[in-house]
Amino acid sequence: MGSHAKAWLVEDESAREMLDRVLTERPFLLLPPLHRVPLRVGNVVELVGPSSSSKTHILIQAAITCILPKLWKGVSYGGLGHSAMFIDLDCRFDVLRFSELLNHRIMEAANGSSSKVGCHQKDSEAQFERMKPYNEELFALCMKRFLYIRCYDSSEFLATLKTLHYRLQKEREVHGVNVHLLLIDSIGAFHWVDRGSSSFPLECDNRKSWHLQNVSEAVVQEIRRLLLVHPMLVMATKAVVLGNKYSTNELTWNYRKWSAVDNPYSRNITSSDQQLPYREYMPAAWQSFVTHRILVRATDDDLVNGEHQNNSIYLLKWLLPPLNSLDKFTVRDTGVFILS
């Protein structure tokens, strides 16, 4: 009996060893354009913005970074080598665009490494030709790590979340890969449908009614349970309409208001995160579940690229944790490119 009690007190590892272990198994992620705050598993990140503000693109960028391997046949791709799961509630995912972006990233990494060695022009072309079958093999390997599902209503979404644990266990047993990233495109997609159906009561008394709050609470509960057993980084997008209570005349967001220091509005943003520049419509269960929040929007400026492409410039602002800086970025074929 005494030895059992003593066994509890013997240490397993020192704090430094634990820190080393945790940092290698669960590294911090710096995903552009979200590079200001390091993200790790267990975080729930919400990307907020009006329609057409590149939110889905940021998710796709994160997925590609996750599924690329760190090192493959001598070329460093800088990825994580884990699986990524994409739950498409918006049902607007374009797989052809996704595969284009993945190919561009692979070729950029391959070209980058060959140019580093300092090859002659002819040599690098021959090397590129040799790399082509490698690229296809790598492409297939990465695409198989990307898991996708569409949900056409809330009950399909809940059914997906409830069976996700067993799906992940099966993936781990069969393929031996861990899922590191859970992406949800448009968490508020069924908001109106769920609000509309709350007026239909079900026959039984002991069952919960199909209410917007209940659905949201069930979703949060399922994801929380999932995160206990399969630690992942959760990223969700949310479409909102920009506009604030203070300037009811102006429905368009004014860029100058963000950067002026002596503007009383900008002081409100940094002091408390209750003064949001948009109307929050998700129930409190989801709002309190989110650990990081980012606002993106498109500006009217275009970046003339020299080719025929005009890429629009997007603005990004961290709302939770509230940072004072504004990031500008643009979207290219090889991914997100930070401008300032």
Added chain:
Amino acid sequence: MARLANLETEYPVLDSTVRNFCASHGIFSAAFAEQNNSSERLKEGIAQVLSIIDDMHQPWLNGMELLEDAKRNKHVFPTGIQGIDLLLGGGIRVGQLTELVGPSSSGKTQVCLRTASNVARNHLVLYLDTGNSFSPQRIAYFLGKTINPSSAQAKNQFLQKVMSNISCHSVFDIFAMFDVLHQLESYLRCQDGRGGCQMRLLIVDSISSLISPVLGSSSTQGRALMTSAGYLLKKLAHQHNLAVLIINHTVGGEGGYSKPALGDSWKCIPHSRLFLSCDRGSNNYNVSILRHPSMASGKAARFVI
């Protein structure tokens, strides 16, 4: 989600032992099953419940399977109008909702009729008409422009064949449209996999006249109906490989310029949005991209019908 007792007839594994076990954990319906390692029978029961829930959602696909499906099924159909086809890089895509927005008389119905006449040569087309704007004469005119002058009889036969591929339904409110779409869904579920002429184009002219009457600002039912209609169209487009073309009107916005009707909640539903306008007094039309999955918005082109 069904009660476990009701499911026993279908799945005999879910007998009273399993149900008692589930009841002791507070599980009364198929939605709340949990894992436990006590007995084989229980394991079977739990596995059965899980597979029932698994059937309630779409299957998981990996990236390669998605890509194969896109390359095999999700083709691009040319509209027959050169300016638009060049702008969109081929035409409208199967599996996606393309919305045509514009003020009245900006050529939206004409573009739809032209696309219908083009696709109907080889596939079936369904045209949902809300304002009696479908015109068989116009379709015959478009077809007549493109076939070689051969014998009148051969021409007639060709016209007959193509026109019989287009079916036109008049719908005057949103519930009638839901009816037609649900019937279409059951029809397509039987048809898929069988050979022969398949339906590949669905045109709704115009969806704003169906949704605007129910979209009052006080009730939420209107927006719920609008979102459900959008998702039903997306489901039909993706699962049965249809290209969907929707027509929307414009309303006045701030600053005097016009913006698409149906508000901000509708913005997230179509995959691509094209803005059409007409030069006054001529046959020249302008089209510009408001939103596209792979092209920058703002690109514009001109076309002639």
